[in-house]
Amino acid sequence: METTSTAAQPHRLNAIASFHAHIYFDDVTRSEAERLRQWIADRFVVTLGRWHDGLVGPHERPMYQVAFAVEVFPMLVPWLMLNHGRLSVLVHPNTTQPLADHTAHALWIGPPLGIRGDNLPEHSDAELPREPNTTPTIAA
Amino acid sequence: METTSTAAQPHRLNAIASFHAHIYFDDVTRSEAERLRQWIADRFVVTLGRWHDGLVGPHERPMYQVAFAVEVFPMLVPWLMLNHGRLSVLVHPNTTQPLADHTAHALWIGPPLGIRGDNLPEHSDAELPREPNTTPTIAA
Numbered sequence: 001m002e003t004t005s006t007a008a009q010p011h012r013l014n015a016i017a018s019f020h021a022h023i024y025f026d027d028v029t030r031s032e033a034e035r036l037r038q039w040i041a042d043r044f045v046v047t048l049g050r051w052h053d054g055l056v057g058p059h060e061r062p063m064y065q066v067a068f069a070v071e072v073f074p075m076l077v078p079w080l081m082l083n084h085g086r087l088s089v090l091v092h093p094n095t096t097q098p099l100a101d102h103t104a105h106a107l108w109i110g111p112p113l114g115i116r117g118d119n120l121p122e123h124s125d126a127e128l129p130r131e132p133n134t135t136p137t138i139a140a
Numbered sequence: 141m142e143t144t145s146t147a148a149q150p151h152r153l154n155a156i157a158s159f160h161a162h163i164y165f166d167d168v169t170r171s172e173a174e175r176l177r178q179w180i181a182d183r184f185v186v187t188l189g190r191w192h193d194g195l196v197g198p199h200e201r202p203m204y205q206v207a208f209a210v211e212v213f214p215m216l217v218p219w220l221m222l223n224h225g226r227l228s229v230l231v232h233p234n235t236t237q238p239l240a241d242h243t244a245h246a247l248w249i250g251p252p253l254g255i256r257g258d259n260l261p262e263h264s265d266a267e268l269p270r271e272p273n274t275t276p277t278i279a280a
Contacts, residue, residue, distance in 0.1 A: 010179050011222035013215060013280045039150050074214035075153060081233060081245045082151035091247075093221060105221050107231075109247045140153045 016093040017126035019073055021066040021080065022059060024088045024113055032085050033064070039083065040066060043140040044076050047130040058102055060114040061088075069129040077107075079140050084109050094127040156233040157266035159213055161206040161220065162199060164228045164253055172225050173204070179223065180206060183280040184216050187270040198242055200254040201228075209269040217247075219280050224249050234267040 025033035041048060049065030056063075068076055080089050088110035092101045099120040106115075165173035181188060189205030196203075208216055220229050228250035232241045239260040246255075 008175075010219070013219055013222075015222065016218055035148075070214075070218075073218065074210075077217070077247070078156055078210075078213065078233060079150070079153055081247055082153075082155065082235075093218060095222075104250075107217070107221055107247045107249045108252070110244075112248070112252060 011095075015095045015126075016070060018070065018094045018129040019068050020090075020092055020094065020127075021068070021076070022063045022090040022092075023066065023084075024059070024061040024063045024090070026061060029086050033087055036083065036085070036087060037064060040076075041134045041136070042138045043079070043136050044068070044072060044134060045132045045136060046072060046076065046134055047132050048134060058116040058119040060116065067127075067130045075140050077109075080109055086110070088113050090115070096123055096126050098122070098124050151235075155235045155266075156210060158210065158234045158269040159208050160230075160232055160234065161208070161216070162203045162230040162232075163206065163224075164199070164201040164203045164230070166201060169226050173227055176223065176225070176227060177204065180216070181274045181276070182278045183219070183276050184208070184212060185272045185274060185276060186212060186216065187273050198256040198259040200256065207267075207270045215280050217249075220249055226250070228253050230255070236263055236266050238262070238264050 023033055023036060037048065040046060047067040049067065051064050053062050055061070077091055088108065090106055090108055092106040095101055095105070097105070099117055099122045102115050102120055103117055163173055163176060177188065180186060187207040189207065191204050193202050195201070217231055228248065230246055230248055230253070232246040235241055235245070237245070239257055239262045242255050242260055243257055
C-alpha cells in the first residue's frame with residue numbers, strides 16, 4: 001500500500017488577496033483617530049471606510065476601516081507602528097478564511113481588543129483590493 | 141514676537157533602520173518553534189539569532205530573534221501572520237528609541253506577552269541590518 005507524505009507545509013504568501021486595518025477609538029481618543037485618518041489620507045493609496053461610531057461586524061469598539069493592497073503593506077504597517085499613538089489597530093489579511101484572518105492570522109498594534117468570531121464565516125471568497133479613495137501628497 | 145508652528149507631525153518611515161522579530165515558545169510549543177525556525181531559514185534572507193531556553197533581555201519567555209532588513213518586512217511579516225501557529229511573535233522596528241520600539245512601536249502576532257521595559261534605554265543608536273546567515277531556497 002502506498003503512503004503519501006503528510007508533512008505540514010506553511011501557507012503561501014499568495015494566499016493573501018489584500019489587507020484591512022481597523023483603527024479603533026473611544027470618546028477619549030476620538031480626536032487622535034480623526035488626526036490619524038487625515039495623516040493616512042495624505043500619505044497612502046488606500047480605501048478609507050466610513051466612520052463607525054456604533055459597533056459593526058465583529059468589532060467591539062467604534063472604528064474605521066482602511067483597506068489596502070498587498071503592495072501598500074510595507075509602508076503603511078510600519079508607519080502605523082510608529083504613529084498609532086494611543087489607538088489600537090488590527091491588521092488582517094484577506095484570504096479565503098475570514099474567521100482565521102481576523103483572529104489567528106491578525107496582528108495588533110497597540111493593546112489588542114476583542115473580536116466576535118461568531119459573526120465571521122470560516123470560508124468565503126478572498127476580498128480583492130478595492131478602488132482607492134485617497135490622493136496622497138506627502139511622503140511617509 | 142514670532143510664533144513657530146508646533147502642530148504635531150507623524151514619525152517618518154526613514155526613522156526605521158531595521159527590524160527584529162522575537163519568536164516565543166514554551167515547553168508545549170518548542171517543537172513548533174523549531175519547525176518555524178527551519179521554515180524561516182529556508183525562505184527568507186535574515187539573521188537568525190541563538191536559541192534562548194532561558195530568559196534574556198526584556199523578554200519574559202524563551203525565544204529566538206530574527207533580525208531583518210526593511211526590505212524583508214513585506215514578505216516575512218505577512219508570512220508570520222499566516223504561519224505562527226500557537227506561537228506569539230513580537231515584531232519591532234529599530235529606531236533610536238529602544239524602549240518605545242519594544243512597546244509603543246511594536247506589533248504582536250498571537251497573544252501579546254510582557255516586555256520588561258526597565259532593561260531598555262530610551263535612546264541609543266539605531267541598529268542597522270546585520271549580516272544575514274540564511275540561504276533561502278524555497279519561495280514564500
